[in-house]
Structure formats: C-alpha cells, structure tokens
Amino acid sequence: MRLMRALRIRSAVALAAVVSFSVPAVLRAQIGHLPDRSPYEDFKIGQSVTVMGGWLSVKRDLADVAPQPSWLAGLRYDIGVGGPASLFVRYMASPSERNLLVPTNTKANRVIGTPGVTTHLIDGGLDLSLTGRKTWRHVMPSTNVGFGLVSDFAKSDTGAYQFGTKFSFNYGFSLRYLPRRGPQLRIDATNYFWQYQYPDRYFVKAxxxxxxxTDTRNREAWRSNWALTAGVTFPIFR
Incomplete structure (x- = not known):
C-alpha cells in the first residue's frame, strides 16, 4: 500500500512538472508566432479614387430598343464613415448602339437603323466590408447597395420612343487587393435595375x-443589367 501511494505521489508530481513546463512553452509559442503568421491585417478605410473600366451587359427589353451590351468606363470615390462601412459615389458611361423602330412599318421593315447611344450612370450608396476593418492576405471582400440615375440624354425618336432620365437602384459585390503601400486593385460586379416605358404607338397594329x-400591361417593364468592372484605386488624404 505504501508503495502504491508513493508511486501515485511521484506520478502526480511528474505530471504537474510536465504541465508546468509545457503550458508556458505553448503560450510562448502562441504569443510569439501566431500573430505574425495571421493572414489578417488591420486596414484603415479612408478616402480613395478609382479609375475603372469593364463591360455593361444590358438585358434585352420587351420591345428590343435597349442599348446593346458594350464596354464602359468611369470613376468612383469612396470615404470611410466608421467601422467596416464606407460611402461611395460613382459615374460610368457606356457607348453603344440600339435599334430604331418605326411602329407603323411591317415587322420585316420595322427596324430602320442602329443609331449610336451612350448610357450614363451616376449613383451612390453604402459599401460594407465582409472582413471588418481587416484584410485577409491583403484581400478585402465587400457588398454594397446604392441608387441613382441612368440616362442617354436623347430626345424622342421617329417612333416616339424616349429612354429619358430614369431612377435606378443596384446591389453588388466587390473584391479589393490592398497592399500596404501604393495603388490598390478592385473588381466589382453590380446589378443595376431600371424601368422601360413604351409609347402608345408601340401597341398599334401595322x-x-x-x-x-401586344399586351398593354407591358407598357412599363423593369430590367436588370449587370456591370463587371476592374480598376486601379488611389488612396488620398492619408
């Protein structure tokens, strides 16, 4: 019995000694190395200007008078407003072509040309970083929502159709590469929504x-239009 007690005491002392030496060693390893190896880095969301270009995929509308899909270019300004949030304003322009229709012509001769048209988009909104005020391996994903105006600044055509200036709203996703110094890179995918309105002539039979x-309930129709852009961002006022 005494031998068993002695062995138990020695085992407990040995275990305590191992724990007392190993735990500090583990803590030292965590404190001394893990933060240095962390893929996350603090990042201050300040002010920036982005020059960007890409593709505007305009969805075909009911009357097929919408601009054709085309390239676009623009500028974007961002300013941090606290935490992971920032506000932005953005302007983009997309030169393209569209069908010019004469409603009184027969179907075979209804399209009489494809004049040039430039779609102008100006909007603003809120951008929210999905990794807070940190980057992951210098990458920061975010989501955003906004609203604004879209216009082609054109008058009514020979078929009495006019795109005009319309209200639009959008949502999107961004991916930014943020090095410690110098310009940054960003990719955006934004879905714009706006409404088409058609004149009475479009419902008159030729x-x-x-x-x-044919259906007057389609006098007004909403369509979504994706814009994919890539750009170079320049931090300002740091």
Missing part, C-alpha cells in the same frame, strides 16, 4: 396586323 407590343 398593315401586316403585327405590333411591337
């Missing part, structure tokens, strides 16, 4: 008994 549109 000589071949066809019309551009």
């Amino acid at each position: 000589a071949d008994t066809t019309s551009i549109l």
Whole structure:
C-alpha cells in the first residue's frame, strides 16, 4: 500500500512538472508566432479614387430598343464613415448602339437603323466590408447597395420612343487587393435595375396586323443589367 501511494505521489508530481513546463512553452509559442503568421491585417478605410473600366451587359427589353451590351468606363470615390462601412459615389458611361423602330412599318421593315447611344450612370450608396476593418492576405471582400440615375440624354425618336432620365437602384459585390503601400486593385460586379416605358404607338397594329407590343400591361417593364468592372484605386488624404 505504501508503495502504491508513493508511486501515485511521484506520478502526480511528474505530471504537474510536465504541465508546468509545457503550458508556458505553448503560450510562448502562441504569443510569439501566431500573430505574425495571421493572414489578417488591420486596414484603415479612408478616402480613395478609382479609375475603372469593364463591360455593361444590358438585358434585352420587351420591345428590343435597349442599348446593346458594350464596354464602359468611369470613376468612383469612396470615404470611410466608421467601422467596416464606407460611402461611395460613382459615374460610368457606356457607348453603344440600339435599334430604331418605326411602329407603323411591317415587322420585316420595322427596324430602320442602329443609331449610336451612350448610357450614363451616376449613383451612390453604402459599401460594407465582409472582413471588418481587416484584410485577409491583403484581400478585402465587400457588398454594397446604392441608387441613382441612368440616362442617354436623347430626345424622342421617329417612333416616339424616349429612354429619358430614369431612377435606378443596384446591389453588388466587390473584391479589393490592398497592399500596404501604393495603388490598390478592385473588381466589382453590380446589378443595376431600371424601368422601360413604351409609347402608345408601340401597341398599334401595322398593315401586316403585327405590333411591337401586344399586351398593354407591358407598357412599363423593369430590367436588370449587370456591370463587371476592374480598376486601379488611389488612396488620398492619408
């Protein structure tokens, strides 16, 4: 019995000694190395200007008078407003072409040309970093929502159609590469929503008994249009 007690005491002392030496060693390893190896780094969301270009994929509308998909270019300004949030304003322009329709012509001769048109988009909104005020291996993903205006600044055409200036709203996602110094890189995918409105002439039948549109409930129609852009960001006022 005494031998068993002695062995138990010695085992307990040995275990305590191992724990007392090993725990500080583990703590030293965590404190001394893990933060240095962390993929996360603090990042101050300040002010920046981005020069960007990309592609505007305009979705075909009911009457097929929308601009064709085309390249676009623009500028964006961001300012941090606290925590992971920032506000932005953005302007982009996309030169393209669209179909010019004459509603009184037969279906075979209804399209009489494809004039040039430039779509102008100006919007602002809120951008929210998904990694807070930190980057992951210098990368910061974010999501954003906004609203603004879209216009082609054109008058009514020969078919009485006018795109005009419209309210739009959007949501999107961003991915930024943020080195410690110098310019930054960003990629954006933004889905814009705006409404098309068609004149009465589009519902009038031509000589071949066809019309551009047949259901008057389609006089107004919303469409989504994706814009994919890549740009170079320059921090300012740091």
